[in-house]
Amino acid sequence: MLWLFAILLTLAALGALYAAMRRPLAGADEDAPTRAFxxxxxxxxxxxxxxxxxxxxxxxxxxxxxxxxxxxxEREEGKPASAPAAKILPVLIVLPLVAVVAFAVYIAIGRADLPGQPLAGRDLAAEGGQISIEDAIAQVEARLVETPNDVRGWEALGPVYMQMGRYSEAANAFRHILDLAPPTADAETDLAEALILVNDGAADEESIALLRSAAGRDPVHVRSRFYLAGELTRSGNFEEAAALWRELLDIAVGEEPWVATARAGLAAAEAGSTDATLSDPVPDATQEVMIRGMVEGLAARLYDTGGSTDEWMQLVRSRMVIDGQDAARQDLDRGLAALDAEGRTALADLAAELGL
Amino acid sequence: MAMTRKQKRLAVISGMGLVLALAAALIFTALRDQIVFFYSPSEIAEKAVQPGTPIRMGGLVLEGSWKQEGEVNSFIVHDGQTRMTANYTGILPDLFREGQGVVTEGSLQLDGTFLATNVLARHDENYMPREVADTLREQGVWQGEEE
Amino acid sequence: MLIELGHFALILAFALAFAQAGVGFAFWKRGGAAAAFVQQSAILQFVLVGASFAALTQAFIVSDFSVKLVYEHSHSIQPMLYKITSVWGNHEGSMLLFVLILVLFGAAVAAFSRNLPDDLRTLVLSMQGVMVAAFSAFVLFTSNPFWRFDPAPIDGTELNPVLQDIGLALHPPLLYLGYVGFSVCFSFATAALISGRIDAAWARWVRPWTLASWAFLTLGIAMGSYWAYYELGWGGWWFWDPVENASFMPWLAGTALLHSAIVMEKRNALKVWTIFLAIITFSLSLLGTFLVRSGVLTSVHSFASDPTRGTVILAMLAALIGGAFTLFALRASALRSGGLFAPISREGALILNNLFLSAATAGVLVGTLYPLVLEALTGARITVGAPFFDLTFGALMVPLLLLIPFGPFLAWKRGDLAAVTQRLMGAIIATVLVTIIVFTLLGFPVSLAPLGLGLGFWVMLGAIAELFDKAAFRRAGFRRGLARLKGLPRTVWSTAIAHFGVGVTVLGVVFATAFQTEIVTSMRQGESAEIAGYTVHYDGEQMLEGPNYIAERGTFRIIAPWGTTSRLTSERRVYAVSRMPTTEAGINTYGLSQMYVQFGERFGADGRVVRLWHKPYVLLIWLGAIIMAGAGFLSLTDRRMRIGAPQAARRKRPEAAQ
Structure with a gap:
């Protein structure tokens, strides 16, 4: 179709040129303009x-x-023009050349295979389903090769890498964010989190330093303190850990889901500092906080802006594991209200499967 | 009054020459006296710029240094080595940010601070004033793309 | 598919431009089929590039984010007007606009100059073909607006919020009409050098193109200045910024060209100089494009500049200008010198005009490029700021302005200065009186301002005096004088009106610089401030949601010295997609004066830093420019200017044959 129109356009243009050459301006008096002047x-x-x-x-x-x-x-210019008028033939040769050059260049740089995609005519939801996460990542990555200083690209990539378990790439993305944008407690904690996961849960010196810096930057930053306290408890730095746990409990208003973990952490740290050996196993604070952070984040987003059926199912399933039936049922109701008929059925099936 | 052909032409040409010479003299005098140098805080220290001389100073706004009291602003400009406090009365450009590049116009005061009469704005979030970018690259603070 | 068809149309136009240049230069002497080919090809290119531009605009309108340019510079929630202006609110699109206007002028030459000698027209169009080929190649191969994404992103990043303004709809098209219009003068100049036909008739044929370009450029610069004035929010209307200078230099050179072409047309003199000016004017336009697009100079007005592409423009600039000047050097010496004249004569006055204007152009050029040169030579980084330009430009303009009223009174060949002074006596006396009145009203301030005002009045009154003198009211009596006034040729009217406009702008500049009042203060809700007799009362702020931004809007009540109260709002906006903040100044107009309020940062609980300006008669600056441009267009309608146009010629040919 495009080619047809392109050929028609070319033919029309060349035809117009040919027609004009067939009827050159009928022997106008060469000197008339000057005389008129x-x-x-x-x-x-x-x-x-x-x-x-x-x-x-x-x-x-x-x-x-x-x-x-x-x-x-009259003396100088008024003489009849000596050269005979240009013949049509030599000029005619140019016409096919124009067509050849135009098509050659277009084939080299044009994208005839791509249809126009006006926003109104696109089914964005369907496209969202079609484009796999890997494709989307690849796209952003390709763009970042060209503009490595585009902080927005890294910000998009970091969390996605984390979700996919590609921790070292996530760490790299978060490192770029820190380099490019003014540091924030969240950005530092993100990087620390990724580094810890790269090391299979062990915090190295850099991540500790990052966490400390984040905690220092924001006096009410929970996530950094949580990791730090958990790590200090594990490494036997009980006094400092206990102080941090207490700090955390001070920050809490009391209803946060992590309060129980923090209490347990504090108890463990205090126990550790009194008899220097630990009888109870340390609660795995890091793991817990991370999972909770993800679930809460997902819930907040879905409640706020809605999401796909898959995401609602993921939320209900995770909630069931962490917080039990009541909380899961609440999410379920919310999801059923938000989804369309097809999604509702799928979600209800899942609920039945989980026994809700 | 009757001038010969030659005299006429001579009069026209010498008149033209006079005007051109005056214009050239004007331009070059003005160029010597009216230009404004661009310095980073380190260069101001190095070159011992005299207080009162109008200059432009560029660098990064130090994080946490921006203090504002009504229309009176003060912030610290640094280039990785030297810091200099700048004072400015007025409304800062929309894209003025801590941690980002800035160009100020004004002069050094006797107390060693910089009194800015103008803080230059950018239109573009991604735009780093060229002088600032160059200076920072020299100082090794900023590793932006090579322009 | 439309978008790809648009891409193809641009490529076809590019191929045609090559053919046009080749055929034109090969067969220009022989007319016939070759001349017809060149003419038709110029018109076709306009149709093709027009279609290509329309396709790109359509992609912006329907938010087709598979087009990279749309993705990068538009967003689905942007208001429709800004979706359309986004087409040229970026590097690639603005270069396509440049090409569109280039082919528009090519087509106009082909359509309206059917009566130029065949060889001259063919050469002019061939030269235009060279430029279209060069610039469309630049667009296609380095800055292609038709680049696609596959798959298409979901939504775009938005147009730079500073550009989301009606100013973007007007300023670049007008400016480009001016810049690119001078390409026709450039082509005429090179055509004249190649064919060796450089005479008075040539000057007449070029004049309409010079006039039109000059008038558009005047409007474009004025529009840009007003836009910067209200959008940048610093209350300034001219910063002597490199980008501004880049548009101002072609204007100065173009103004000189406009005047020297008159001498060439009427007296067959100043030929070499006029050709030189025609070349240099367009060269300065290209230099302007290079400076703006490359970002080699720091400017407050630069957007998305790209140094690599700037280098390509620099190469094109060097080739085009270098070629033209080589040709100039080879052929200019062969020119026959023209009519003789005494130093005091219309010719002499026009030469002086040209001297001052070219010296001013050189001054601005030196000031603009000196930082580059100095940095390359010594590494020192400097700025040549307003003081330099104010001093040099101001000093060069004073004698020019003093001379303007004398020029139109002087006779060709040999003028009588004493007699002219006598005829101008009325205007001189009126100027002195007005200036004294102004002095008295202002209480004899120790500054140059009243003298500047006097200068502005002098130019305005001189222009009126010229019309009165031509109508000969004194000799012919009032009624016949009025009839004669009406019967004056439009070129006489347009000269007087344009000079009057210069005076108006001078007045505005002096008023706005010397008599403006400014205060920076912090205001709490309910507080008020006094400025220049006006009381500004701050009524508080509110949040408000625009189509694609959120704004904090401050509301003010302004009580004028004569008691009327009006409301004024000024906003600080944050745009939704780019998270970029902008300030929208609040401006109230009182007659020709303006109250200008900039809404600053928050202070305490309900306070704001506020900057207030009172700008007396500031609108005169742009009003004068509009008057000048209007005079240019008026002059275009003069009967004698249509010599090259088809209708006039068809009427004339039988007469000439008799």
């Missing part, structure tokens, strides 16, 4: 004299000067 000059002199800009004698002098110009022109 001299005539208007003469009119100008008369006019100037009429409105009194110049006197009679000045006008006479000007007319004489003009007459000399005309004579000189």
């Amino acid at each position: 001299f005539k208007s000059q003469l009119e100008g002199i008369e006019e100037d004299m009429r409105i009194g800009r110049i006197s009679e004698s000045e006008a006479a002098a000007a007319r004489g000067e003009l007459a000399r110009e005309v004579l000189r022109f």
